[in-house]
Amino acid sequence: xIKIKNLHAEIDGTEILKGLxxxxxxxxxxxxxxxxxxxxxxxxxxxxxxxxxxxxxxSAELDGVNILDxxxxxxxxxxxxLAFQYPVEIPGVQMTxxxxxxxxAVRKARGEDELDAIGLLKLMKSKCKELGISDExxxxxxxxxFSGGEKKRNEVLQMAMLEPKxxxxxxxxxxxxxxxxxxxxxxxxxLRSEGRSFLVITHYQRLLDYIKPDHVHVLAKGKIVKSxxxxxxxxxxxxxxxxIVGEAA
Amino acid sequence: xSAVTKFTARYKADNAxxxxxxxxxFNAEHTQVPDWVSALRKRGFDKVIQQGLPTxxxxxxxxxxxxxxxxxxxxxxAKADIVLDGFTEYVRVLPEALNxxxxxxxxxxILSPVGEDKYGDMMLWDTANAYFNDGxxxxxxxxxxxxxxxxITITGHGNTATTTRNIIRIGDHSEVTIVEYxxxxxxxxxxxxxQILLGKGARLKHYRIQENNKNSAYTGNTHVQIGQNAYYEAxxxxxxSALSRNQVHVELQGAxxxxxVNGINMISGKQQGDTTITVEHQAPNCISKQNxxxxxxxxxxxxxxxxxHVHEIAQKTDGYQLSNTLLLSxxxxxxxxxxxxxxxxxxxxxxxxxxxNLDKEALFYLQSRGIPEAEARALLIKAFLEEVIxxxxxxxxxxxxxxxxxxxxxxxxxxxxxEGWL
Numbered sequence: 205x206i207k208i209k210n211l212h213a214e215i216d217g218t219e220i221l222k223g224l225x226x227x228x229x230x231x232x233x234x235x236x237x238x239x240x241x242x243x244x245x246x247x248x249x250x251x252x253x254x255x256x257x258x259x260x261x262x263s264a265e266l267d268g269v270n271i272l273d274x275x276x277x278x279x280x281x282x283x284x285x286l287a288f289q290y291p292v293e294i295p296g297v298q299m300t301x302x303x304x305x306x307x308x309a310v311r312k313a314r315g316e317d318e319l320d321a322i323g324l325l326k327l328m329k330s331k332c333k334e335l336g337i338s339d340e341x342x343x344x345x346x347x348x349x350f351s352g353g354e355k356k357r358n359e360v361l362q363m364a365m366l367e368p369k370x371x372x373x374x375x376x377x378x379x380x381x382x383x384x385x386x387x388x389x390x391x392x393x394x395l396r397s398e399g400r401s402f403l404v405i406t407h408y409q410r411l412l413d414y415i416k417p418d419h420v421h422v423l424a425k426g427k428i429v430k431s432x433x434x435x436x437x438x439x440x441x442x443x444x445x446x447x448i449v450g451e452a453a
Numbered sequence: 454x455s456a457v458t459k460f461t462a463r464y465k466a467d468n469a470x471x472x473x474x475x476x477x478x479f480n481a482e483h484t485q486v487p488d489w490v491s492a493l494r495k496r497g498f499d500k501v502i503q504q505g506l507p508t509x510x511x512x513x514x515x516x517x518x519x520x521x522x523x524x525x526x527x528x529x530x531a532k533a534d535i536v537l538d539g540f541t542e543y544v545r546v547l548p549e550a551l552n553x554x555x556x557x558x559x560x561x562x563i564l565s566p567v568g569e570d571k572y573g574d575m576m577l578w579d580t581a582n583a584y585f586n587d588g589x590x591x592x593x594x595x596x597x598x599x600x601x602x603x604x605i606t607i608t609g610h611g612n613t614a615t616t617t618r619n620i621i622r623i624g625d626h627s628e629v630t631i632v633e634y635x636x637x638x639x640x641x642x643x644x645x646x647x648q649i650l651l652g653k654g655a656r657l658k659h660y661r662i663q664e665n666n667k668n669s670a671y672t673g674n675t676h677v678q679i680g681q682n683a684y685y686e687a688x689x690x691x692x693x694s695a696l697s698r699n700q701v702h703v704e705l706q707g708a709x710x711x712x713x714v715n716g717i718n719m720i721s722g723k724q725q726g727d728t729t730i731t732v733e734h735q736a737p738n739c740i741s742k743q744n745x746x747x748x749x750x751x752x753x754x755x756x757x758x759x760x761x762h763v764h765e766i767a768q769k770t771d772g773y774q775l776s777n778t779l780l781l782s783x784x785x786x787x788x789x790x791x792x793x794x795x796x797x798x799x800x801x802x803x804x805x806x807x808x809x810n811l812d813k814e815a816l817f818y819l820q821s822r823g824i825p826e827a828e829a830r831a832l833l834i835k836a837f838l839e840e841v842i843x844x845x846x847x848x849x850x851x852x853x854x855x856x857x858x859x860x861x862x863x864x865x866x867x868x869x870x871x872e873g874w875l
Contacts, residue, residue, distance in 0.1 A: 252817075252821050253820075253821075254817050254821075255813065255817065275820065275825075275826065276817060276820035276821045277820045277821075277822075277823050277824055277825045277826065277829075279821075280820075280821060280822055280823035281823050285821075286821050288818065288821075291818070292812075292814045292815050292817075292818040293815075294812075294815045294818065294819070294833070294836065295836065295840070296833075296835070296836025296837060296839045296840055297832055297833070297836045301832070302819070302822075302832075305819075305824055305828065305832060306819070306822035306823050306824050307823075309822075309823045309824045309825060309828065310822075310823035313823065345836075346818075362822060366822065366823065
């Protein structure tokens with residue numbers, strides 16, 4: 205379902221991803237772990253299409269279509285979702301306006317009917333309830349004044365509403381205490397389904413206790429240097445990255 | 454405007470002819486006015502002869518070149534086209550109302566221009582005196598509270614130069630809302646002077662929606678005197694005109710007076726918008742807030758010159774001034790000149806100015822949620838403007854302004870839709 209082939213990407217002429225290969229089947233959850241500077245966040249931004257990241261070689265296919273040629277909004281319509289490590293605060297844009305605009309843009313691009321205000325409100329309320337997000341949060345501007353936990357729950361809410369085929373979670377555990385982490389992980393787990401794949405990018409194994417991956421990969425120096433089952437994460441937790449990264453180098 | 458050659462020999466300032474086109478025939482045709490009005494016209498005329506129009510050599514007009522516009526465009530004098538509706542009970546129309554004006558209002562007019570004489574740049578006001586004929590007087594007695602706003606629509610017709618003088622007096626503890634709509638249809642110049650007097654505890658909401666044709670010129674000169682515990686709320690939306698100036702001078706004269714002088718500029722192409730505000734704190738315990746937000750595209754040029762002048766007597770002043778700007782194109786220019794002049798020692802005053810581009814992180818975030826770039830940009834620009842629009846306390850006007858802002862954003866497809874005049 206997701207096929208990343210020989211992906212090379214650079215920022216300001218510095219190559220960060222150096223031939224990354226990754227395949228994720230429908231409904232699978234893969235984790236990418238790696239030390240700081242391995243290129244984890246770059247991978248998520250390259251997939252989502254952020255400015256400033258230049259793909260010099262390779263492809264990333266979602267259901268057989270290379271998404272790397274698309275604008276970020278087209279990728280979202282095609283079914284990609286990136287849960288940000290640092291969700292952006294947008295003063296002056298209300299959550300409800302934001303969700304309605306996003307959802308209808310995606311529905312329109314997918315050839316579905318747009319939702320009216322009432323339909324949206326209903327959907328939003330039911331999703332909020334599932335994720336334990338208060339209505340009051342929906343009256344605020346996007347991420348403004350949200351706690352770290354609220355911001356991450358808000359990412360999961362957006363994912364739940366946009367119903368992507370492929371979700372990338374970029375260091376979703378960063379800045380969360382254990383209770384907040386559980387809430388977010390429960391939200392993600394509730395969204396797991398046969399047709400939806402996940403790429404969980406994380407530095408620590410902790411998150412993977414709550415979001416159980418089918419496969420774990422180690423990213424170092426811009427490449428996947430080792431792949432294995434969920435046990436690989438435990439091994440990394442115990443021994444650190446030094447051995448594996450050292451082997452690769 | 455056509456050069457009136459027969460005057461040239463008498464002119465000391467070489468651009469006075471641009472301002473005084475057809476003044477002789479104007480003066481000869483509009484004679485049904487009291488002597489003091491004739492005298493005021495002559496005084497204005499003489500002043501303009503001496504000083505000409507303001508040029509960019511004057512500090513406060515550094516970024517505002519009206520003579521260049523008038524040289525380029527041939528304009529003829531025309532009577533102003535003013536339509537009134539809504540609350541019109543205490544409204545009278547000029548010049549008829551000049552015949553039985555109260556002594557107080559008469560002297561208010563005669564003494565003008567007031568307050569800003571020290572700058573030596575009040576030529577637009579003198580020009581308005583020279584053509585003093587059209588306008589409205591709103592004289593509301595004490596203790597009247599009006600729900601319905603007074604709507605004033607001023608239309609400028611093609612190739613004309615018009616002048617309006619409005620005098621607004623709100624009696625003690627009265628409350629009034631005025632909404633001005635400025636709509637011109639083509640190349641034209643509208644020079645407006647508004648004098649406002651607020652009695653004790655009076656409240657005036659004064660909104661101005663300027664959607665003039667993009668080839669026109671507009672100069673607004675507003676002078677406000679605010680009495681004890683009175684409240685003045687101004688909001689100006691500037692969207693039209695090739696060249697526009699919104700000059701406001703507020704005097705907080707009674708203790709506990711408050712003023713809010715806010716606005717937004719949305720301009721593009723080769724449009725130029727100038728906002729020049731002076732707030733004088735002349736009494737203790739007064740509050741003044743200036744809050745402007747500008748969005749500019751193409752080669753547009755905006756100027757914000759805001760000044761808070763706190764007199765020695767004005768202890769416990771709370772003065773605030775902020776100008777934020779979004780530059781949507783690398784060729785747009787913002788000139789900002791915030792000033793504080795403080796002679797009292799127990800005051801709270803602050804000012805700030807920013808100019809920048811759209812937040813790229815926010816734009817990417819919105820796009821990553823499926824919102825196409827143009828829509829995401831519009832959402833962010835609207836949010837930027839909203840922070841000032843939401844301060845409009847009249848709900849109906851706030852909604853109108855929001856609609857105008859949204860429409861402007863939707864129409865913004867490229868980076869250059871203004872024809873401009875240069």
